[in-house]
Each structure stands twice: as C-alpha cells, then as structure tokens.
Amino acid sequence: MEQKTARLTVLIDPAKKKAFEALCAKQDVTPSQVVRRLIREYLSAHGESFVPxxxxKATGADAQRS
Structure with missing residues (x-):
C-alpha cells in the first residue's frame, strides 16, 4: 500500500453515498479501499503509469543492497 497519502474530495448524491457505504460494509472493505482500487484500475486501463x-525508497534501498 502507498505510504504517503493525499486527500481527494468527491461530491456525490447523499443516497448514493449511503448505498456505497452500506455495500462496502457488507463486503468488509472501506470506501477508501474501493476508491483507491478504482483509481488504480482506471489509470491502468488508460495506459497511465505511476509509482506508488x-x-x-524501497527501490533505492534494494539498489543499495546489490
């Protein structure tokens, strides 16, 4: 998982928010987990690369060990 975070504010219809939160709870995931997954999938589907x-730091540490 990413170590640093940034806030993303999304405005949605209150009824959709309630249904989304209820479904997330039923599936034992947080709304943030679902949104992060959707963003990763969206970036991937459109050929956008990113480094979490x-x-x-992990790459740099691995490179120093070699």
Whole structure:
C-alpha cells in the first residue's frame, strides 16, 4: 500500500453515498479501499503509469543492497 497519502474530495448524491457505504460494509472493505482500487484500475486501463508513494525508497534501498 502507498505510504504517503493525499486527500481527494468527491461530491456525490447523499443516497448514493449511503448505498456505497452500506455495500462496502457488507463486503468488509472501506470506501477508501474501493476508491483507491478504482483509481488504480482506471489509470491502468488508460495506459497511465505511476509509482506508488514509498516505492521510490524501497527501490533505492534494494539498489543499495546489490
């Protein structure tokens, strides 16, 4: 999971929010987990690459060990 976070504010219809939160609870996931997954899938589907925050440090540490 990403180590650093940034806030994304989304305005949606209150009824959709309630239904979304209820479905997330039923599936034992948080709304944030679902939104993060949707964003990753959307970026991937459109050919956008990204490096998750925190991955730069892991890559650097791995490179130093070699």
């Amino acid at each position: 925050s925190g991955a730069e």
